[in-house]
Amino acid sequence: MNILVCIKQVPDTTEVRINPETNTLIRDGVDSIINPFDTYAIEEAVRIRERVGAGKVTVISMGPPQVESALREALSVGVDEAILLSDRAFAGADTWATSLTLATALKTLEFDLVLCGKQAIDGDTAQVGPGIACHLDLPQVCYVSKVREISKEKAVVERMMEDGTEVVEVQMPAVFTVVKDINEPRLPSLKGKMKAKKAEIKTLSAADIKANVEEIGLKGSPTSVNKIFSPPRRSGGEMLEYETAPEVAKNLVGKLKEMQLF
Amino acid sequence: MLDYILTEEQKMMVDLAAQIAEEKIRPVRAELDEKQEFPHDLLAVFAESGLCGVYIDDAYGGMAGGTPIMNMVLVAEQISKGCAGIALAFAGSALGALPIIISGTEEQKKKYLSRVAEGEIAAFAITEPNAGSDAGGIQTTAVLDGDSYILNGTKQWITNGGEAGIYTVFAMTDRSKGARGASCFIVEKDTPGFSAGKKEDKLGIRASATRELIFQDCRVPAENLLGKPGSGFMTAMKTFDASRPGIGAQALGIATEALELSVQYARERKQFGKPIIANQGLQWMLADMAMQIEASRALIYAVARHIDSGAGRPTAYSAMSKTFASDVAMKVTVDAVQVFGGYGYMKEYPVEKLMRDAKITQIYEGTNQIQRDEIARALIKEAASKKK
Numbered sequence: 001m002n003i004l005v006c007i008k009q010v011p012d013t014t015e016v017r018i019n020p021e022t023n024t025l026i027r028d029g030v031d032s033i034i035n036p037f038d039t040y041a042i043e044e045a046v047r048i049r050e051r052v053g054a055g056k057v058t059v060i061s062m063g064p065p066q067v068e069s070a071l072r073e074a075l076s077v078g079v080d081e082a083i084l085l086s087d088r089a090f091a092g093a094d095t096w097a098t099s100l101t102l103a104t105a106l107k108t109l110e111f112d113l114v115l116c117g118k119q120a121i122d123g124d125t126a127q128v129g130p131g132i133a134c135h136l137d138l139p140q141v142c143y144v145s146k147v148r149e150i151s152k153e154k155a156v157v158e159r160m161m162e163d164g165t166e167v168v169e170v171q172m173p174a175v176f177t178v179v180k181d182i183n184e185p186r187l188p189s190l191k192g193k194m195k196a197k198k199a200e201i202k203t204l205s206a207a208d209i210k211a212n213v214e215e216i217g218l219k220g221s222p223t224s225v226n227k228i229f230s231p232p233r234r235s236g237g238e239m240l241e242y243e244t245a246p247e248v249a250k251n252l253v254g255k256l257k258e259m260q261l262f
Numbered sequence: 263m264l265d266y267i268l269t270e271e272q273k274m275m276v277d278l279a280a281q282i283a284e285e286k287i288r289p290v291r292a293e294l295d296e297k298q299e300f301p302h303d304l305l306a307v308f309a310e311s312g313l314c315g316v317y318i319d320d321a322y323g324g325m326a327g328g329t330p331i332m333n334m335v336l337v338a339e340q341i342s343k344g345c346a347g348i349a350l351a352f353a354g355s356a357l358g359a360l361p362i363i364i365s366g367t368e369e370q371k372k373k374y375l376s377r378v379a380e381g382e383i384a385a386f387a388i389t390e391p392n393a394g395s396d397a398g399g400i401q402t403t404a405v406l407d408g409d410s411y412i413l414n415g416t417k418q419w420i421t422n423g424g425e426a427g428i429y430t431v432f433a434m435t436d437r438s439k440g441a442r443g444a445s446c447f448i449v450e451k452d453t454p455g456f457s458a459g460k461k462e463d464k465l466g467i468r469a470s471a472t473r474e475l476i477f478q479d480c481r482v483p484a485e486n487l488l489g490k491p492g493s494g495f496m497t498a499m500k501t502f503d504a505s506r507p508g509i510g511a512q513a514l515g516i517a518t519e520a521l522e523l524s525v526q527y528a529r530e531r532k533q534f535g536k537p538i539i540a541n542q543g544l545q546w547m548l549a550d551m552a553m554q555i556e557a558s559r560a561l562i563y564a565v566a567r568h569i570d571s572g573a574g575r576p577t578a579y580s581a582m583s584k585t586f587a588s589d590v591a592m593k594v595t596v597d598a599v600q601v602f603g604g605y606g607y608m609k610e611y612p613v614e615k616l617m618r619d620a621k622i623t624q625i626y627e628g629t630n631q632i633q634r635d636e637i638a639r640a641l642i643k644e645a646a647s648k649k650k
């Protein structure tokens with residue numbers, strides 16, 4: 001079973017601050033980390049490979065050369081190979097162009113499964129995983145919380161929904177995005193760290209993956225950002241505090257009537 | 263941070279050990295201390311990390327890479343920063359494995375060191391109720407009977423006792439020769455006639471298991487004898503030469519944690535309308551702590567490197583590193599409690615535990631009085647050798 005894991009390097013948001021004038025992230029001095037949700041995808045890929053007992057796990061990321069450190073970190077926790085998609089032509093991509101670029105690269109590789117984290121903590125769109133599936137015309141299962149059975153032909157997985165768990169049987173190859181409940185990522189091992197340090201990271205350009213430069217990067221991005229702002233804090237508000245829920249409800253209805261909203 | 267010019271591999275060991283301390287040890291240390299519980303859940307973490315092999319030769323599944331003692335010291339320091347008691351599952355294993363590293367045959371090393379490198383716990387057993395500082399006075403006996411030795415006696419206060427799979431045990435094969443009649447044996451956990459006794463209730467390092475070991479007609483294969491009969495005391499002394507910087511590192515980890523917590527607290531705690539760190543009296547206390555800690559670190563690393571280089575018996579220097587660092591840890595942790603004031607005295611805050619944990623480093627692997635004896639003996643010997 002060959003598994004591809006798409007990962008993103010993101011600023012460690014526990015440290016991030018926003019410049020109030022430009023409304024952009026202050027990235028100076030902020031550590032870069034692997035998008036936390038992607039660490040679960042990496043762990044699950046390694047576990048599936050261990051369970052099946054054959055195949056390899058490859059991590060792939062689109063980004064500037066410094067993303068190499070994220071790829072090496074993945075290599076230290078059991079990933080076999082790493083690919084960096086790096087080219088000026090990729091810059092400025094929105095989720096459409098990003099997923100198209102990744103899908104284009106994936107077409108040049110052999111795989112049975114693609115894993116992604118459910119979303120990236122910097123953009124929070126949750127669009128790239130499903131986007132990859134669409135561009136590749138593959139089945140997608142999002143918010144996977146457990147892989148029950150898996151083979152090259154089909155998989156049975158659990159999806160974590162707001163109102164319960166959905167069990168899905170899916171034909172392979174497929175694209176899954178995973179939630180953090182799926183596993184507990186392992187720590188690196190010393191051997192893994194040493195291997196990661198020495199490993200060669202394959203870098204692919206737009207030409208290497210035969211991408212159409214009109215369809216990628218800023219040019220290929222239909223999204224345009226008009227304005228970024230921090231929403232104003234909501235003020236006012238009133239807490240209705242009573243002993244019991246019926247009392248709260250009664251008083252709430254009374255208030256709403258008073259305000260002629262009910 | 264002073265640059266101690268570590269190798270790439272050593273930096274990785276430090277990073278990984280620090281990550282384990284931060285993510286796996288720190289969150290559970292107070293609970294394990296309070297319940298006096300052995301860190302069973304963390305053994306798999308240590309095993310999978312590969313850190314158990316940092317002082318074991320590559321040929322036996324380790325990653326010593328020619329600097330076993332320096333590696334051991336670096337890892338022990340970081341883990342001890344998280345919790346000195348939990349760290350003993352690692353450091354106590356090193357102590358248990360060292361007699362095999364020092365006196366083992368190729369076969370013994372292959373068989374046992376690979377297991378330790380993979381994370382199996384080891385223990386070292388010399389102390390008895392009537393033989394502490396005077397380790398030559400042990401009364402446990404080993405009598406040759408066909409192709410095995412029969413061990414009888416009781417060991418006391420053995421770190422990792424009952425938890426370890428592999429024990430290096432010292433017993434008299436010839437009582438008439440005194441210390442020269444002592445021998446060292448490898449004893450496996452499930453050997454008939456061997457059992458672990460009661461677990462001690464301790465002041466500090468409470469996550470470490472300290473137990474009695476009981477040998478009742480315990481039959482150990484003769485091939486488990488380490489070195490020649492009668493060489494046990496020499497094996498023990500060489501083991502201490504190599505292990506004492508590790509105790510120094512444990513003390514160093516405790517002291518470093520105490521200083522970091524003190525600085526952080528002193529910046530946050532306000533009295534008389536300003537943070538207490540604004541007082542020069544307190545600043546000088548912190549400065550003294552930092553100075554002593556860095557001196558410990560420099561000494562420990564230098565001694566560890568000297569040992570790894572194989573340049574002559576390091577006995578006096580090993581004793582210095584252990585004694586200096588443990589005295590520093592004791593002083594620094596007492597001062598840390600002072601910096602925290604009444605809060606420092608409370609179990610809700612982490613510094614009283616550091617003070618309790620620090621004390622043992624002045625006692626075990628030879629008390630600091632015994633260490634000073636060793637240092638003085640070397641001084642006298644050196645002076646005598648110069649006199650024509």
Ligand SMILES: Cc1cc2nc3c(=O)[nH]c(=O)nc-3n(C[C@H](O)[C@H](O)[C@H](O)COP(=O)(O)OP(=O)(O)OC[C@H]3O[C@@H](n4cnc5c(N)ncnc54)[C@H](O)[C@@H]3O)c2cc1C
Nearest residue numbers: 386387388389394395419420421472625626627628629631
């Ligand atoms: C928590 C813990 C874990 C331990 N783990 C192990 C272990 O894993 N394996 C093991 O074999 N042992 C272990 N020990 C035993 C430890 O090494 C001994 O406690 C130590 O060597 C001191 O021996 P003692 O306690 O009998 O003290 P004693 O020898 O009775 O000493 C009492 C006091 O007298 C002083 N003293 C004794 N002789 C002299 C002298 N000649 N000159 C000046 N002062 C002297 C000592 O410094 C000390 O202050 C452990 C002990 C503890 C408490």
